[in-house]
Amino acid sequence: MPQDVYNKLMMLAKRRGFIYPSFEIYGGVAGFYDYGPLGSQLKHNIETIWRQFYLLKDSCVEIHTPTITLYEVLKASGHVEEFTDLTVECNKCKHAFKVEDLVKAGVSAEEAVQNGDVSCPDCGTTFTEAHPVNLMFSTYIGIGTGRPAFLRPETAQGIFTNFHLLYRYCREKLPFGVIQVGKGFRNEISPRQGTLRQREFAMAEAEVFFDPENKNHRNFPDVKDKILYLFDNEKEMKLSLKDAVDQGVINNQALAYYMYLTQDFLLTVGINPKKFRFRKHGGDELAHYARECWDAELLSERFGWVECVGIADRSAYDLTAHIDASHVDMYALRKFPTPKEITVKKVLPNMGKLGPLFKRKAGAIQKALEAMTTVPKHPLILTIDGQKISVPSECYEVVETIEKQVGERFVPHVIEPSYGIDRIIYFVLEHSFEEIQKKDEEYRVLHLDPRVAPLKVGVFPLISDERLVEQAMDIDRLLRDALLTTFYDEGGTIGRRYARMDEVGTPLCVTVDHQSLEDLTVTVRDRDSTEQDRVPVDTLIAYLKKRLG
RNA sequence: GCGGAUAUGAUCUAGUGGUUAUGAUAGUGGCUUCCCAAGCCACUUACCCGGGUUCAAAUCCCGGUAUCCGCACCA
Structure with a gap:
C-alpha cells in the first residue's frame, strides 16, 4: 500500500513522541490515543493560544466543571433522549x-x-x-443506591448549569462569555479515521450569552471588513463580515464575530488558509439544540473536509431546558430606560373563608386565584382536578396595586463556538508536514509555527570536543533560564541533529563551533531556509525571541 | 455494527510446515573532530492474542483484537 500523508505523519508522530495509540501493549482500543512528550507540549501551546483569543482578544471568563455529569443534567439537556x-x-x-x-x-x-x-x-x-x-458512557456516583451519571459528551452543560452564578459574576450584564477547556466523551459505535474520531477527546468551548434582541458584538466594528472563507454547500465565497451579515448569509454579528475569531485562531496556529473554509449546516443536519450552525472545516489529504470547530446559535434551548427541569431562576433582566409603573388588579384569596368551606381543595383554589390575571366574573367557576367548583365572592377580594417594573425578564440566547482540539492538532501537523527528497533519501520537515512548536531551539556543540560541549551546555542553561524550551544534543553528526530537529518542527538551532571559543559567537540555523546567522552570545536571547515571535 | 483485506523489532521488510527468523532504516555506546540523516566497529529490540491440526506452526484451520478499504453511524 502506498504511504499517504496520514500514514507518514502517524509514523512520525509515534516515532518522535507526539501521538501513541493507547493501551497498545494490550492490543489497543479504537478511539483512544495518548499524547507523548512533544504532543503534550504541542497541545499545551495550542490551548494556551486558544485561551489568549477568548480571554484576551474577546473578554470571556474561564471555568472548570466535572467530567462526570449527573443524569438529571443530561436528561434536561436532551442528550439522554437524542443520544x-x-x-x-x-x-x-x-x-x-x-x-x-x-x-x-x-x-x-x-x-x-x-x-x-x-x-x-x-x-x-x-x-x-x-x-x-x-452513546454516552454511563456510570454511578457512589455505591449501592448511587446516583446515575454520564461522562459528559460536551463541556457546555457545566457552563449552562452555572449560568445564574456566572450572570451575577459578570455584574448581570449581557453579553458575556464563559469558556471551558477539557475532556468530552462519546462512546462511538465504531470510531474510524484515526485520531479524528476519539471516544475521549479534548475540547475547548465558549458559551456566549446574548440578549436575543441584540446579537451585536462589541468587537464587530473592529473586524467588520475582514474576509471570511465561506461555503454554502454549493459554492465557495469570500465575504467581509459586514457583507455576510448584511446579506443575511450569516444571521447575526455575534455568529460572524466568532467565526472570524475562529478563522484567525486556526490560521495563527498554522492551518493552511487554502485548506480552510466555513460550511453552513443544512436544516437536516442541525443538532437537536441548534438553530444555525457553521462548521470550520479543514482539508485532509486522506479524509477530505473535516469538521473541526462548530459555531452554533443554540438560542435559548439549554437554559430553558434547565429552568424547566430544575426550577432555578436562570432569567436575565432587560432594564427599561426608566422604570414603568403599572396599575394591576390582583385577586387576594381570603383563606379564613376558603379553608373551612373547601377543606382539602382550599390550597389548589388559592393557587388558582393567585394566578388569575383578569378580574373574576360572578359567579366564579374554577376547574380544580377536573371538578367544577363555584367560589363565592366573599372568599376573595380584588385589590388594585401599583407595581413598579424595572425591566422584563427573558432567557438569554447562546452562541457556542466549540473546538475539537485533537482534530486541530492533527491538522496542524498534517498542514505543516513536508517530505522532500534529499540525496535519494526522504527528508521530513514539520513547518510548525514557532508559537506552537513544542521545542523552540536545538542547542549543539559542532563536535563533541570538551570545550565546545561545555560552552554549548552553558548556552543551553542560559536559554532555559530565559524560558526558552531547548533540546540539547551532542550525538551523531551535525546534519543528523539538524534533521532530527526539522522532523519535530523545532524552528531554530544554535551551534557552538571553534570560532565560538574565540569570539563568543554562535551560528543560528533556520529550519525552513536552513540558512545560518552568526550571533554574539550576549545578544542571543533577544535575537531568538525576536525570531520566535 | 455489516462485508472485504491485512497483522514479523521503533519503522519498512524476507521468510509457503523443520532457519540460530532475513535485510535495511532508526536508536544506544565507541572511533572519526566534522555545518546539513557521511564512514567504521559493537550492541539493543519482533513472529497481535487465544484455541486447534501436526512428531513439528511465523507459516494451515477456528475464534478474538487492532488497523486499512467500502456501507452504516458521527448529537
Missing part, C-alpha cells in the same frame, strides 16, 4: 442491530418489536426484546 438508539441483539448469532435499520421508514421501532415484526437479518430469529443504547 439513544433502540437496539436488539440476536440470541442465536450474537449480532446486534439498531431497530431503526430493520423496520420500514415511518414505522415505530418499539411497536414493531412488540408486534414481533422484527427478525434477525442474518439468521431469521424473531426479536422479542429491545433495549435502548445510549
Whole structure:
C-alpha cells in the first residue's frame, strides 16, 4: 500500500513522541490515543493560544466543571433522549442491530418489536426484546443506591448549569462569555479515521450569552471588513463580515464575530488558509439544540473536509431546558430606560373563608386565584382536578396595586463556538508536514509555527570536543533560564541533529563551533531556509525571541 | 455494527510446515573532530492474542483484537 500523508505523519508522530495509540501493549482500543512528550507540549501551546483569543482578544471568563455529569443534567439537556438508539441483539448469532435499520421508514421501532415484526437479518430469529443504547458512557456516583451519571459528551452543560452564578459574576450584564477547556466523551459505535474520531477527546468551548434582541458584538466594528472563507454547500465565497451579515448569509454579528475569531485562531496556529473554509449546516443536519450552525472545516489529504470547530446559535434551548427541569431562576433582566409603573388588579384569596368551606381543595383554589390575571366574573367557576367548583365572592377580594417594573425578564440566547482540539492538532501537523527528497533519501520537515512548536531551539556543540560541549551546555542553561524550551544534543553528526530537529518542527538551532571559543559567537540555523546567522552570545536571547515571535 | 483485506523489532521488510527468523532504516555506546540523516566497529529490540491440526506452526484451520478499504453511524 502506498504511504499517504496520514500514514507518514502517524509514523512520525509515534516515532518522535507526539501521538501513541493507547493501551497498545494490550492490543489497543479504537478511539483512544495518548499524547507523548512533544504532543503534550504541542497541545499545551495550542490551548494556551486558544485561551489568549477568548480571554484576551474577546473578554470571556474561564471555568472548570466535572467530567462526570449527573443524569438529571443530561436528561434536561436532551442528550439522554437524542443520544439513544433502540437496539436488539440476536440470541442465536450474537449480532446486534439498531431497530431503526430493520423496520420500514415511518414505522415505530418499539411497536414493531412488540408486534414481533422484527427478525434477525442474518439468521431469521424473531426479536422479542429491545433495549435502548445510549452513546454516552454511563456510570454511578457512589455505591449501592448511587446516583446515575454520564461522562459528559460536551463541556457546555457545566457552563449552562452555572449560568445564574456566572450572570451575577459578570455584574448581570449581557453579553458575556464563559469558556471551558477539557475532556468530552462519546462512546462511538465504531470510531474510524484515526485520531479524528476519539471516544475521549479534548475540547475547548465558549458559551456566549446574548440578549436575543441584540446579537451585536462589541468587537464587530473592529473586524467588520475582514474576509471570511465561506461555503454554502454549493459554492465557495469570500465575504467581509459586514457583507455576510448584511446579506443575511450569516444571521447575526455575534455568529460572524466568532467565526472570524475562529478563522484567525486556526490560521495563527498554522492551518493552511487554502485548506480552510466555513460550511453552513443544512436544516437536516442541525443538532437537536441548534438553530444555525457553521462548521470550520479543514482539508485532509486522506479524509477530505473535516469538521473541526462548530459555531452554533443554540438560542435559548439549554437554559430553558434547565429552568424547566430544575426550577432555578436562570432569567436575565432587560432594564427599561426608566422604570414603568403599572396599575394591576390582583385577586387576594381570603383563606379564613376558603379553608373551612373547601377543606382539602382550599390550597389548589388559592393557587388558582393567585394566578388569575383578569378580574373574576360572578359567579366564579374554577376547574380544580377536573371538578367544577363555584367560589363565592366573599372568599376573595380584588385589590388594585401599583407595581413598579424595572425591566422584563427573558432567557438569554447562546452562541457556542466549540473546538475539537485533537482534530486541530492533527491538522496542524498534517498542514505543516513536508517530505522532500534529499540525496535519494526522504527528508521530513514539520513547518510548525514557532508559537506552537513544542521545542523552540536545538542547542549543539559542532563536535563533541570538551570545550565546545561545555560552552554549548552553558548556552543551553542560559536559554532555559530565559524560558526558552531547548533540546540539547551532542550525538551523531551535525546534519543528523539538524534533521532530527526539522522532523519535530523545532524552528531554530544554535551551534557552538571553534570560532565560538574565540569570539563568543554562535551560528543560528533556520529550519525552513536552513540558512545560518552568526550571533554574539550576549545578544542571543533577544535575537531568538525576536525570531520566535 | 455489516462485508472485504491485512497483522514479523521503533519503522519498512524476507521468510509457503523443520532457519540460530532475513535485510535495511532508526536508536544506544565507541572511533572519526566534522555545518546539513557521511564512514567504521559493537550492541539493543519482533513472529497481535487465544484455541486447534501436526512428531513439528511465523507459516494451515477456528475464534478474538487492532488497523486499512467500502456501507452504516458521527448529537
